[in-house]
Amino acid sequence: MFDRELDHLPPEARWREWMHRVEATIFAAQEPVGREVLARIVGKSCSIDLLIDDIREELRGRPYDLVTVAGGWKHLTRPAYADAIRAAVGASERAVDLTQSEILVLMCIAYFQPITRSELSSFFGKEVSRDLIGALRGAKLIASGPRSPTPGAPYTYVTTREFLLEFGLDTLRDLPDFEALEDAGLLSKEKLLAGDIPSGLASGESDGEEEPESDVVEDSLS
Structure with a gap:
């Protein structure tokens, strides 16, 4: 023993x-x-x-x-x-390679979860496509959250444990505040609120309500 x-x-x-x-x-x-x-x-x-x-x-x-x-x-x-590690063995491949649009949507989900695709679209002032949501889900960075109490009861989206691992966070409380992101030049609260973001958000199919999804990730965070 x-x-x-x-x-x-x-x-x-x-x-x-x-x-x-x-x-x-x-x-x-x-x-x-x-x-x-x-x-x-x-x-x-x-x-x-x-x-x-x-x-x-x-x-x-x-x-x-x-x-x-x-x-x-x-x-x-x-x-x-x-720098020394990169010089010795080259740049290590990140588990996820995100576009600027995907990063912006992911950050909004992280800060305002649980949130629906319609709410994301309203926040940015332009449609957030199912393709973009699908890409984040495929990377296991987000998962389906509880249904929204709004008409139609669409699914919300939340971040996952893989999100924490990818960005080196212990919990969601470790997310930097908007001021820190702005100081680092990574995110602008004014641009987000004004919808001043890349047009790539609207690529792919975007009509209709959220479709039901059954593959809810159990370790998602709310």
């Missing part, structure tokens, strides 16, 4: 072994590792948060760190070494 408690070890050695177990598990995992997983390999009295703090302290000055992403912990290299 796997020994979680390690009662035979003195306290300092026990804590060190728990640190090694946690760091090794996170290092080996491809996805962020949640608290419930780590709880299987440490003692019941162990504070996982304090353990993570001690690991991160030991990683101070190293080119990588433990970060909280999508409700778990993951090893990530520090941004300061991005």
Whole structure:
């Protein structure tokens, strides 16, 4: 039987072994590792948060760190070494390659979810096509949310866990505010409200109400 408690070890050695177990598990995992997983390999009295703090302290000055992403912990290299990594192995392919229109719609869904396609179209002042919504769904960045209480009960859209992973967020509370996005030149609140956005939003079929969709993603966030 796997020994979680390690009662035979003195306290300092026990804590060190728990640190090694946690760091090794996170290092080996491809996805962020949640608290419930780590709880299987440490003692019941162990504070996982304090353990993570001690690991991160030991990683101070190293080119990588433990970060909280999508409700778990993951090893990530520090941004300061991005240029060196690109020079050595080339630019890594992003899981998702989005157009400017898709990014704008995705950001609106992230900030105002749950939101319908009609509400998105009204917000931008031009039709948001099913093709564009389909592209974001195909990338698993959004999913169907609850039905809207408006006439016809159209589906709303919400972001997913994959959205958090793609953008390195722990929860939706980590989304930057509009002012930060404007300062970075990534989003203009005035342009959004004025509908001053690329015409590509209206490409593809755009007539009629939202069609029912059955493939609701269970881990979507509202």
